[in-house]
Amino acid sequence: NIGSRIELADGNKMPQEGLGVYRMTDEDELIKSVKSAYSDGYRLFDTAQMYGNEAAVGKAIKDLDVPRDDVFITTKIAEDNQGYDKVMSSFEESLKKLQLDYVDMLMVHWPIHTHFFETWRAFEALKEQGLVKSIATSNYGMLHLQYLATKANEMPVVNQLEVHPYLSQKAMIDFDRENHIVTQAWAPLGRGKIFDDPVIVKIAKEHGKSAAQVILRWHFQRGDAFIPKSVHPERIRQNADIYDFELSTDEMKQVDGLNRNTRISQEPEMVY
Numbered sequence: 001n002i003g004s005r006i007e008l009a010d011g012n013k014m015p016q017e018g019l020g021v022y023r024m025t026d027e028d029e030l031i032k033s034v035k036s037a038y039s040d041g042y043r044l045f046d047t048a049q050m051y052g053n054e055a056a057v058g059k060a061i062k063d064l065d066v067p068r069d070d071v072f073i074t075t076k077i078a079e080d081n082q083g084y085d086k087v088m089s090s091f092e093e094s095l096k097k098l099q100l101d102y103v104d105m106l107m108v109h110w111p112i113h114t115h116f117f118e119t120w121r122a123f124e125a126l127k128e129q130g131l132v133k134s135i136a137t138s139n140y141g142m143l144h145l146q147y148l149a150t151k152a153n154e155m156p157v158v159n160q161l162e163v164h165p166y167l168s169q170k171a172m173i174d175f176d177r178e179n180h181i182v183t184q185a186w187a188p189l190g191r192g193k194i195f196d197d198p199v200i201v202k203i204a205k206e207h208g209k210s211a212a213q214v215i216l217r218w219h220f221q222r223g224d225a226f227i228p229k230s231v232h233p234e235r236i237r238q239n240a241d242i243y244d245f246e247l248s249t250d251e252m253k254q255v256d257g258l259n260r261n262t263r264i265s266q267e268p269e270m271v272y
């Protein structure tokens, strides 16, 4: 079910599904969404410095009033805050906003060649200090990870990537897996632009599920982690209600076949 966790290479356990909070700028709306998700069984909440809503996430978690290890909080260091000292100082700010003593996972939001290793050194230091339980990357391609491996003491345990049926990222996910890195899909629903795809619509009809549920189930059966976003309680619930049906091997193949390598984001290898 939605509470199930997967073991990471560092021994920590991360919920496979979580709630993304990108573009939730209204504090009340965010707090309501987090509460509603929590009551549906979500335990992972994915924010970032760049989203400008860490303080609202902090309030929401505080309001939940649950044991700290019951929830899994991820944040990400913004591009402007890369470099050893800036990671350290901006992370301290993030912790304050989140009203937490530690975060479960810290990600480098985008690979940037300036400060590439320095940034990672700061991540390793924060982990050593116990302020971050797991260190991770986002939008890293193969070259970034290979380059990082030349100097890192510890490799990221998660790489958060744009993944959905129109960008299935098979080669990249295989690469992550070979390197003991769990791929976590961002925009797992392709931001809603795949719901009308005839293949998805047909499969959804056959199972009596929504298009969103079929897509999330595909992620689940592939073994990826995923963090759909919604602010509507009924959709938040729907996105968690994907554990009572199964896509056949043939249906999985049909969804795999939709890949067209189209991105919402820029090409990570081109980012400086």
Ligand code: NAD
Pocket: 019, 020, 021, 022, 023, 046, 047, 109, 138, 139, 160, 161, 185, 186, 187, 188, 189, 190, 191, 192, 210, 212, 213, 227, 228, 229, 230, 235, 236, 238, 239
């Ligand atoms: P998404 O694929 O999760 O799509 C979200 C949109 O789909 C919603 O705004 C809503 O319009 C629609 N939707 C959701 N559930 C639905 C349902 N059941 N029925 C109908 N419509 C539904 O896209 P996203 O928000 O971009 O990605 C999810 C999360 O990934 C973000 O919130 C953020 O936490 C993370 N993210 C990370 C990066 C990165 O660079 N690391 C980039 C973008 C997003």
